[in-house]
Amino acid sequence: MTWLRRNRWGLILLPVALLVAVAASSSRLVHFWLPYVASDVTTGAVGEKVHLSQEWLDRLGRHQRDVDVTITGVERTDVIRDWDGEDVPGEGPKGTTLWRVSMTLAAEPDQVLRGCVVEIEDTQGRRYQYDSMHVTPAELKLSACLNPDEEGPSFAFTDKDASPSPTTSTDASTSALDTERPRPPRWDTVADIILPSDAVPAKVRIWWDLPTVIDVPLTPTS
Amino acid sequence: MPVGSSGTQAGGPGGDVRALAQGGLRRALAWLRGRPLKQLAAWIGALGLALTAPFGGLDEAARPQLGLVKAEQVVPTGPIDVSITRVSATTRPGQNFSEIEDGYYLLVFGTARSTSSTTLTNSELRDAVRLSGVDGLEKGLMIEDYLPAAEALKAQPMVYAVQDSTLMTSLVPELKYEVAWIWRRQGAGAPSSVDVQVQGFTWRQRVLDDYEGWLDPAPMAHLRLPVTVKPGWVRPATEGAS
Amino acid sequence: MRGRVGEWFAGRGRSLGAGALVLAALAVGRVVTDRLPDAEAVIEAPVERHAAIGEAAHLRVGEVTVREVTGSTEWAGVIEGKRTTGVWLAADIDLLPSRRESGISYAAVRDAGGHVWDLGRGTSTCKGTIAGVPMRCQVVIELPARAIPGAELVLRWTDFDERFDDQAVVPLRLDEATMKGWAASTTPIQVPNATLGAP
Numbered sequence: 001m002t003w004l005r006r007n008r009w010g011l012i013l014l015p016v017a018l019l020v021a022v023a024a025s026s027s028r029l030v031h032f033w034l035p036y037v038a039s040d041v042t043t044g045a046v047g048e049k050v051h052l053s054q055e056w057l058d059r060l061g062r063h064q065r066d067v068d069v070t071i072t073g074v075e076r077t078d079v080i081r082d083w084d085g086e087d088v089p090g091e092g093p094k095g096t097t098l099w100r101v102s103m104t105l106a107a108e109p110d111q112v113l114r115g116c117v118v119e120i121e122d123t124q125g126r127r128y129q130y131d132s133m134h135v136t137p138a139e140l141k142l143s144a145c146l147n148p149d150e151e152g153p154s155f156a157f158t159d160k161d162a163s164p165s166p167t168t169s170t171d172a173s174t175s176a177l178d179t180e181r182p183r184p185p186r187w188d189t190v191a192d193i194i195l196p197s198d199a200v201p202a203k204v205r206i207w208w209d210l211p212t213v214i215d216v217p218l219t220p221t222s
Numbered sequence: 223m224p225v226g227s228s229g230t231q232a233g234g235p236g237g238d239v240r241a242l243a244q245g246g247l248r249r250a251l252a253w254l255r256g257r258p259l260k261q262l263a264a265w266i267g268a269l270g271l272a273l274t275a276p277f278g279g280l281d282e283a284a285r286p287q288l289g290l291v292k293a294e295q296v297v298p299t300g301p302i303d304v305s306i307t308r309v310s311a312t313t314r315p316g317q318n319f320s321e322i323e324d325g326y327y328l329l330v331f332g333t334a335r336s337t338s339s340t341t342l343t344n345s346e347l348r349d350a351v352r353l354s355g356v357d358g359l360e361k362g363l364m365i366e367d368y369l370p371a372a373e374a375l376k377a378q379p380m381v382y383a384v385q386d387s388t389l390m391t392s393l394v395p396e397l398k399y400e401v402a403w404i405w406r407r408q409g410a411g412a413p414s415s416v417d418v419q420v421q422g423f424t425w426r427q428r429v430l431d432d433y434e435g436w437l438d439p440a441p442m443a444h445l446r447l448p449v450t451v452k453p454g455w456v457r458p459a460t461e462g463a464s
Numbered sequence: 465m466r467g468r469v470g471e472w473f474a475g476r477g478r479s480l481g482a483g484a485l486v487l488a489a490l491a492v493g494r495v496v497t498d499r500l501p502d503a504e505a506v507i508e509a510p511v512e513r514h515a516a517i518g519e520a521a522h523l524r525v526g527e528v529t530v531r532e533v534t535g536s537t538e539w540a541g542v543i544e545g546k547r548t549t550g551v552w553l554a555a556d557i558d559l560l561p562s563r564r565e566s567g568i569s570y571a572a573v574r575d576a577g578g579h580v581w582d583l584g585r586g587t588s589t590c591k592g593t594i595a596g597v598p599m600r601c602q603v604v605i606e607l608p609a610r611a612i613p614g615a616e617l618v619l620r621w622t623d624f625d626e627r628f629d630d631q632a633v634v635p636l637r638l639d640e641a642t643m644k645g646w647a648a649s650t651t652p653i654q655v656p657n658a659t660l661g662a663p
């Protein structure tokens with residue numbers, strides 16, 4: 001019997017063993033890299049409704065996040081949406097342009113959707129996030145994807161938040177934050193982002209918790 | 223007849239016992255010689271150890287004596303050369319501090335100079351000085367855990383630069399800083415004097431994570447200083463105030 | 465007794481010899497490893513981009529140019545200010561970030577004698593960048609009031625991890641006259657927030 005015949009089973013199983021060995025030693029990739037980068041990407045298109053579904057954790061346990069996002073357009077703007085929900089004239093530092101991302105979202109009113117991040121990636125791959133830091137006037141609305149006074153429920157940071165009741169809030173300001181700011185099941189909003197004047201937006205990205213991300217490539221606009 | 227031959231010799235009861243004892247001894251020795259070498263060695267070692275007992279083998283290791291130093295005397299702790307100047311107590315050291323209602327701040331003033339050639343963070347600085355035997359010290363800044371006198375050495379101070387009343391975050395090489403180690407103490411009535419302890423460090427590698435640095439802060443010198451009570455800082459009155 | 469002991473060794477001669485050789489090999493290996501230079505330190509060392517004052521250093525996080533270096537015994541920022549018994553060195557910097565994560569959070573003065581004076585009690589306003597938008601900012605470093613021969617200013621994105629990254633190295637002239645002048649000055653160096661935007 002030739003060597004090959006004698007060892008045929010070993011040889012057949014060898015590639016399998018190699019694959020299993022590589023997969024077994026990938027625990028670092030799975031636990032320490034992939035969950036912290038945008039590894040779960042759903043790509044959409046302008047005007048197309050994209051569904052985002054993920055599980056998230058807090059003090060109370062596991063929750064399910066289900067949102068429908070439609071990016072309707074990205075264009076230059078010289079106004080900003082302020083914390084009263086009004087459009088007021090605004091600008092960034094000299095040499096920058098404000099770009100307005102328009103979107104429509106839909107979710108059940110009990111979904112916690114605070115803390116979303118909206119980002120524009122330009123043709124050079126540079127990324128710009130929704131941020132009030134360099135905007136004048138410094139009155140940009142708080143959330144990129146929610147409207148002022150219609151943000152909906154917030155996270156339970158402490159045990160007190162976990163069981164909200166009118167008697168636990170001590171004064172008007174905290175009760176305004178604790179009581180629900182009801183959110184409609186469907187709403188339109190905008191995110192105004194600063195880009196350098198020579199940057200051309202190529203992609204809009206939105207996420208709540210990495211790694212689940214929605215990517216929407218843009219066709220060249222004016 | 224040879225003495226000590228086995229058993230049956232006439233010679234009276236004394237002779238019998240001696241013969242018996244000698245026979246027994248020989249048997250014991252034979253038995254001992256029959257033991258494996260490892261066992262013998264272990265027994266001899268254990269015996270040697272036991273013999274140290276009356277010579278202090280079971281005593282606790284002696285704690286090194288705390289050296290007594292004078293005010294302004296430089297104590298080399300390892301990473302930092304520390305000297306202590308004076309101690310004061312107040313309800314509000316300055317503008318950057320909040321007023322304490324039912325207690326006061328204890329401030330130990332002194333100097334600190336790094337011996338390192340690279341910039342040192344403030345962790346060794348904060349561990350370089352401790353108060354001993356003071357009741358009611360706050361364990362750490364804003365940690366509302368007040369320690370009894372026996373655990374006063376666990377209270378970690380904040381360290382401020384005297385020149386500009388800012389938090390000491392680092393020590394750069396070659397500069398001698400005038401600093402104040404500050405504790406918050408709960409309870410009325412400042413003590414008339416406190417025992418200030420200076421802790422020294424050991425340069426070694428930590429087994430857990432291979433970090434090499436100044437570890438194991440332990441008291442190495444102390445001095446007793448009187449406490450001067452100073453009035454708390456008050457916001458200066460502005461013109462036109464009623 | 466000697467016979468017994470001899471017997472015990474005789475039976476185990478081979479394995480004892482092997483054991484002794486293994487120990488010797490380990491000891492020699494340890495000595496050799498300790499003496500040889502550390503390969504990791506060489507591979508992971510940050511890449512240095514040298515530039516003079518006024519020249520741009522091309523870093524991974526952007527282009528860094530040190531425009532001017534001044535000094536005094538006090539600096540005054542927006543929130544806080546500090547004094548020193550040595551001197552404060554303030555470097556005015558132009559930063560053109562090339563990516564979203566950019567800035568200067570590590571700044572240090574080092575000399576040929578192995579001394580490193582880093583940001584510590586000083587500050588850096590080179591934070592909060594927008595990729596592609598030029599930023600004018602400052603770093604302030606505390607130094608002793610003496611001449612520092614061979615001084616270099618080192619600027620880097622983060623002080624957290626220096627491996628596999630690059631840093632700007634700018635030679636400084638910190639001679640006796642300069643340091644004495646700075647140590648005598650009590651005018652606070654103004655450290656405002658960084659300004660963004662094309663000049």
